[in-house]
Amino acid sequence: MMTLTKEKLTILREPDVIFFRNKAKEYAVKIGMSLVGQTKLITAASELVRNMLRYANGGEAILEIVVRNNIKGVRLTFADKGPGIKDVKQAMQDGFSTGKSLGLGLPGAKRLSNEFDLKSEVGKGTTVTIIRWKNGL
Amino acid sequence: MDKIPILKMGEFLLVTIQVDLYDRLALALENDLINMVSKTEARGVLIDISAVSIVDSFMGRILGNIASMSKIMDAETVVVGMQPAVAxxxxxxGLTLTGVYTALDVEKGMELLRSKIGYLPLDEENLYDDLN
Amino acid sequence: MKSKTASFLKKNKKQLLEAWMHNQLADSTLRDDLITNEELGKQSEELLDSLLKALGSGEFNADSDVFQPVVDIISELSITRARQGFSPRETSLFVMSLKRAFYSIMDKEFANDPALLYQEAVIINNLLDTLSIITMETFIKGREEVILRQTDEINEISTPVIRVWDGILALPIIGTLDSARTQIVMENLLQMIVETGSRIAILDISGVPTVDSLVAQHLIKTVSATRLMGAECIISGIRAEIAQTIVHLGIDLSNINTKASLASALKLAFNMLGVEVRRGEKKSII
Structure with a gap:
């Protein structure tokens, strides 16, 4: 997999969510992703950025255009230095939330992405990486 | 701070969301709308989201909250004009907005609200008046 | 490979090309109906040129950057040949026959040093094997692209959305309903709902061979998305055996309108819209 374009943003405040969403949409449009694909990507991004704000008071978000087997995709990485997730398996279940939300954030973001990776260490932070391919379902 | 205008149309309240909502704006809308329902004793709330390009779980929860709160105050909520990609x-x-009514556009949303609160469309009402 | 060998081969390019062309023209599978000898000579020379140039660098791994121009030429050649109607075997033989040309030239030069001959032959052998595999790969890739395009076309054609009445859409689904198909069905249906302002959509699954839990999940997703838009869905064409599997698998379709036939679904749709269809006074023509 190769990276074509890369950009790093710091997420600290609520309005950053919208700014980041628009950036992600820009990237998706650039590689010619369908409207449904774009919407899925920015919705997943929205969930993950919001998680970062809510549980870790913000963090870093990286936008990339990647290529694999001649197919382009958008990769988003969300890295925070928050409290980490104690039980990742539980956090990936629908309806589970330690905050007062619907508990759809992580599992929903996974369903909306083509590839999903979560690494978390308690006390150190959490990194979530998602990819949506141009022609992904 | 920005504010989303709420229009009163007879017994209904109409909200048209034209911008992507950030959290505080969405929460303010929820608050304003519920206060407005209480103040005007509206029987229905119509939320037009045809210009909204993204609804995430937070926004979904706000819509659900508005519907549930209005319901307690005897007002039905209809969300209209959702984009296919958003749906x-x-x-x-995994969000199906249970408890929220939906309609294709504002006109059909009005019709649905009238039927939900047991109102007959205006022309039919007149018809009955004539018969009496 | 010794640099001496590389420069020797470069010097003997003309003989190499001649030997190779000779091999190719002598081959019984030569497709002189598809390509002229002149053109074949041009293609061969181009490939040989870039190959010898790459060999001069002292690098013999076909995956390295030095060989990229060679790989590009071969891929291009393989694709054009596939289009011209060559079989993959013929294209790959084109590369393989170069091997023999190399051997015949090197055989003479290194006659008194068999160890070196063997060493250099192995390098040439490995290299040309890799290149011939690349012709095969490119050929298959070209074919795969055609298949993918056709699949997309089939999906597009096989999911029509029909307007059966003012405010009623029908979608006959024929064939297996997988995730990709569901996506297209959903997008087409929702788009049509917006365009026509239809309030009811009938999904007819008489043409779906089996309904397992995955297919059922896809159907439920489509119904949910339709409802979010503010329209209602009716699923029709549920055959007896499909009803049986649905119940045996424990799939809950209880909050979805289901009908056995498209006709009864249409009747329900009329009912929901308050439309009444009656036989007129006039005597029917049929």
């Missing part, structure tokens, strides 16, 4: 994404996200 497909919401289903994949």
């Amino acid at each position: 497909i994404t919401l289903v994949e996200l």
Whole structure:
């Protein structure tokens, strides 16, 4: 997999969510992703950025255009230095939330992405990486 | 701070969301709307989201909250004009907005509200008046 | 490979090309109906040129950057040949026959040093094997692209959305309903709902061979998305055996309108819209 374009943003405040969403949409449009694909990507991004704000008071978000087997995709990485997730398996279940939300954030973001990776260490932070391919379902 | 205008149309309240909502704005809308329902004793709330390009779980929760709160105050809520891409994404996200009525556009939303609160369309009402 | 060998081969390019062309023209599978000898000579020379140039660098791994121009030429050649109607075997033989040309030239030069001959032959052998595999790969890739395009076309054609009445859409689904198909069905349906302002959509699954839990999940997703838009869905064409599997698998379709036939679904749709269809006074023509 190769990276074509890369950009790093710091997420600290609520309005950053919208700014980041628009950036992600820009990237998706650039590689010619369908409207449904774009919407899925920015919705997943929205969930993950919001998680970062809510549980870790913000963090870093990286936008990339990647290529694999001649197919382009958008990769988003969300890295925070928050409290980490104690039980990742539980956090990936629908309806589970330690905050007062619907508990759809992580599992929903996974369903909306083509590839999903979560690494978390308690006390150190959490990194979530998602990819949506141009022609992904 | 920005504010989303709420229009009063007879017994209904109409909200048209034209911008992507950030959290505080969405929460303010929820608050304003519920106060407005209480003040005007509205029987129905119509939320037009045809210009909204993304609904995530937070926004979904706000819509659900508005519906549940209005319901307690005897007002029905209809969300109208959802974009196809948004609908497909919401289903994949696992959010089906249970308890919220939906309609294709504002006109059909009005019709639905009238039928929900047991109102007859205006022309039919007149018809009955004539018969009496 | 010794640099001496590389420069020797470069010097003997003309003989190499001649030997190779000779091999190719002598081959019984030569497709002189598809390509002229002149053109074949041009293609061969181009490939040989870039190959010898790459060999001069002292690098013999076909995956390295030095060989990229060679790989590009071969891929291009393989694709054009596939289009011209060559079989993959013929294209790959084109590369393989170069091997023999190399051997015949090197055989003479290194006659008194068999160890070196063997060493250099192995390098040439490995290299040309890799290149011939690349012709095969490119050929298959070209074919795969055609298949993918056709699949997309089939999906597009096989999911029509029909307007059966003012405010009623029908979608006959024929064939297996997988995730990709569901996506297209959903997008087409929702788009049509917006365009026509239809309030009811009938999904007819008489043409779906089996309904397992995955297919059912896809149907439920489509119904949910339709409802979010503010329209209602009716699923029709549920055959007896499909009803049986649905119940045996424990799939809950209880909050979805289901009908056995498209006709009864249409009747329900009329009912929901308050439309009444009656036989007129006039005597029916049929």
